[in-house]
Amino acid sequence: MPKNKKQQVTAVPERRGELLATAAEVFAAQGYNATTVRRIADEAGMLAGSLYYHFDSKESMLDEILSTFLTELWQGYDAVLAAGLGPRETIEALVTESFREIDRHRAAVAIYQKESRHLAELPRFGYLADSQRKFEQAWLGTLERGVAAKAFRADLDVRLTYRFVRDTVWVAASWYRPGGQHSPEEIARQYLSMVLDGIAVRE
Amino acid sequence: MPKNKKQQVTAVPERRGELLATAAEVFAAQGYNATTVRRIADEAGMLAGSLYYHFDSKESMLDEILSTFLTELWQGYDAVLAAGLGPRETIEALVTESFREIDRHRAAVAIYQKESRHLAELPRFGYLADSQRKFEQAWLGTLERGVAAKAFRADLDVRLTYRFVRDTVWVAASWYRPGGQHSPEEIARQYLSMVLDGIAVRE
């Protein structure tokens, strides 16, 4: 029977979270493969070997960063999808939620963008592929629902539109800086205005 | 005085181009740092050391791939910008040209997307930063010109719009496959329709 330490009452030991945060920053800035554990340790003010007191391996750090992010992301998404909104409102809510996630997990999103494609092939990161499927289902389904309900144009290739929308939202993690000029909600508003109504002036 | 061999009459020795193409494919698929020269040599049917008959270093392969791509890109862009088109037509032409470049240099574009941010800090790859500045100037300038001419909406943050447009165009390299269902021109048409007019149905 495991003993309940005082520190373990908080879900994750504090130091562990700090180390994951700095690791995520370095991974995001330099790329996972280009990042050495010595670099992470440097940034954390310790030596490379000491990281292995907290983590099994470099890969398990990456794993924990990505899975933590995806878990939180789907909490938000599932709440939106379960709300029974119309297609346009669902898209608006998904976009807004996405920019909020970027605000909270900027580094993790950047890593996900760069590495998920080839990571998904590894058995350990199979949940990345699962998540991507759920993702496509949610967005594509909502777009198709919108076309059927005549809320969205029928003359656009819906799969192409899905890709454009998906990519534009998430790639924002590469330039977004928390505490910057625009709040996540403001960015979402601008983005939705562009995608829904276009940037051209209407005659 | 260097002798002019028959084979050197063609600007670049053929074998060199083949090797660069396979290197670009592997770089794009696995990332530059995650790619070993042994893997590239494998793919080319030779041994790692043999690559150094053709190239100075792994980095110089990357350099040649990216600079070749950017040179061709700017040939196309400069032609568009010099044509004296209106803002909307300029955007349309830039987008179309961009998707054509993706069609021709898919691997190079994918590499550029993934690696340019941290590569630009290296002196050797300073031209990446230069290119990015020119790029911003061309797109942002055209958008501002369009707002002034009342071709584009004035209530959108033009810098935010620039980022969205830029990213969505280039990130297409990550899913685009030459010879697929859509031609570059068709993709450009759909994309422009979305960005200019929006996906919502107008009342």
Place this chain on the structure above:
DNA sequence: ATCGTTCCCTAACAAGTGTTTGGTAGGTTA
């Protein structure tokens, strides 16, 4: 005082990295 736990350091390991050196088969030229 002793024990156990937490958290880190020192020092090394084996595997993999980009790169170099010397050699050589085969074709072309003189």
Place this chain on the structure above:
DNA sequence: TAACCTACCAAACACTTGTTAGGGAACGAT
């Protein structure tokens, strides 16, 4: 035939990589 060039191989180099083993300082609990 002899010299030369092209394009590769074979084998090694120095270095970096992720990871491990053993140890020890701090500290609260017993």
